[in-house]
Amino acid sequence: MELLLSVLLATAPLLDADVGGEEVLGVVGARIVKRGESLIEIAREHNVGFNAIAAANPGLDAFVPTPGATLTIPTAWVLPRAAEPGTLVVNVSEMRLYLFPKGRGASPLTFPIGVGMDEWKTPLGTFTVVSKTTNPAWYPPASIRRENPELPARVPPGPDNPLGTHALRLSEGSILIHGTDQPYGVGRKASHGCIRLYPEDIPHLFDVVPLKTRVTMVREPLKVGLRQGRVYVEVHEDREVRIDLRAAARRLLAKDGLATRVDTRRLEVALEEHRGIPVDVSLDGL
Numbered sequence: 001m002e003l004l005l006s007v008l009l010a011t012a013p014l015l016d017a018d019v020g021g022e023e024v025l026g027v028v029g030a031r032i033v034k035r036g037e038s039l040i041e042i043a044r045e046h047n048v049g050f051n052a053i054a055a056a057n058p059g060l061d062a063f064v065p066t067p068g069a070t071l072t073i074p075t076a077w078v079l080p081r082a083a084e085p086g087t088l089v090v091n092v093s094e095m096r097l098y099l100f101p102k103g104r105g106a107s108p109l110t111f112p113i114g115v116g117m118d119e120w121k122t123p124l125g126t127f128t129v130v131s132k133t134t135n136p137a138w139y140p141p142a143s144i145r146r147e148n149p150e151l152p153a154r155v156p157p158g159p160d161n162p163l164g165t166h167a168l169r170l171s172e173g174s175i176l177i178h179g180t181d182q183p184y185g186v187g188r189k190a191s192h193g194c195i196r197l198y199p200e201d202i203p204h205l206f207d208v209v210p211l212k213t214r215v216t217m218v219r220e221p222l223k224v225g226l227r228q229g230r231v232y233v234e235v236h237e238d239r240e241v242r243i244d245l246r247a248a249a250r251r252l253l254a255k256d257g258l259a260t261r262v263d264t265r266r267l268e269v270a271l272e273e274h275r276g277i278p279v280d281v282s283l284d285g286l
Contacts, residue, residue, distance in 0.1 A: 023225030024232050024278050025108060029073035033065045040184050044198060046073050049095050049112035049187020055237065055276040074277045077110060078223035078234040087214045088129075090115075090195060092122050093221040093238040094276060095187050097177075097195065099209065111205060114185040114196035121240070122193050122217060127170040129177075129213045132206060136167040141174065144192055164199055166206040170215055177215075178202065221245070221274075224252045230282045231258050233267065235274040245271045 031042065039062040043053040054062045056074040065071070079098065082089045086102040092115050099109040116122040135157035145151050155161050164179020177195040179202035180186065186198050197205060221238040222245055224231070233249065249271060253259040263283045270279040 022227050023079050024076060024227035025079060025110065026076040028076045028277055031071045031073055033067055033069045033071055035067040037065065037067075038063045039065060039071075042071065042073075043112075043187060044183060046075060047112065047198070047201070048074055049114070050184065051095055051187040052112065052276050053187075055274070058273070058275065072275075072277065074275075076278050078225040078232055078278050079108060080218065080220050080223060082216045082218050082220070083108070084214075084216075087216055088209060090122070090215065090217045091220050092124070092217060093219045093241065094234075094236045097197070097205075099205065101208070109205075109208070111197050111201045112187050114180065114188055114190045116191050116193040117189045118240075120192040122191070122195065123172055123175060124217045124219060125172075127172050127175070127215045127217070129168050129209060129211055129215060130171050131169040132209075132211065133167045133169070134206070135165060136161070136163045136178070138163050141192075164197075164202055166202045168206065168209060177205070222248050222252070224249070224256065224258070225278070226258075227278075230280050231261050232278040233270050233281050234276065234278045235271055236276045237274045245274075 029046065039053045040050055043050050052074045053071070056072040060066065060069060077096065080089050080091050083098065083100050085100050087100055089098045089100070090113065091098070095113050095115055097111045097113045137157055138155040138161055139153065140151045140155065160181055162181055163176065164181060167176045167178035169176050175194055177197070179199050180196040182190070183198050185191070186196055190196065219238060219241050221236045221241055221243065223234045226232070235245065249267060250259065253262055261283055262281050266279070266281040270281055
């Protein structure tokens, strides 16, 4: 895993102008917690995953947050280095999916996702979309039925179907990108390896992803990008990856010619806090 991550960090190209030019998407927001809310429904309201909003607000109880507290809403992202026009990128480390449409100036689309549990890891690598199905039936694999012998051989379409309303099958035969009947699992390790989207997101993705689209699944806990000439880093905690974040950051910044434009103190804080939001680490006065 460490070797694979090092290869991805060292060789993946920077985003080119065909997918929007800037390498940071969106704006970090803020919101006041209302009484009786939890981060689960707030995350869905803002189309972010549970893990993302929890990481962006350390020290705040995720299930009983303090009413009146100001929440950081993590609705900005450094684009992954695997970005390429006409591809879909799944960054397992941040539990987020990106679609990069073809055409100069076309804007990327991004959605929060749920990924595989520790014992059912989402596979890394390059795949293609081989089929698309609306109102899919679910045929639980034998391995899952051994875990839960009460499961039927076929779960028909409907509100209790774990695949939700739409599914895209990848060339890795057992892996789907699909909806869910358990939206609280988006932004968590909750699946048997598949990629889950919120029920309101999967129809949109389904409509805009053509067959044969290339899907690249990576682990990028560290991302570096430029916006309006400023240098940003985004760091996610991913315990599945053994990586020296400081060494990786130095390597990425040097490769991109950005090392002399970074405030080392700001960079150190971003690496230490790993809040999963883009942090401006630029030297002032540049």
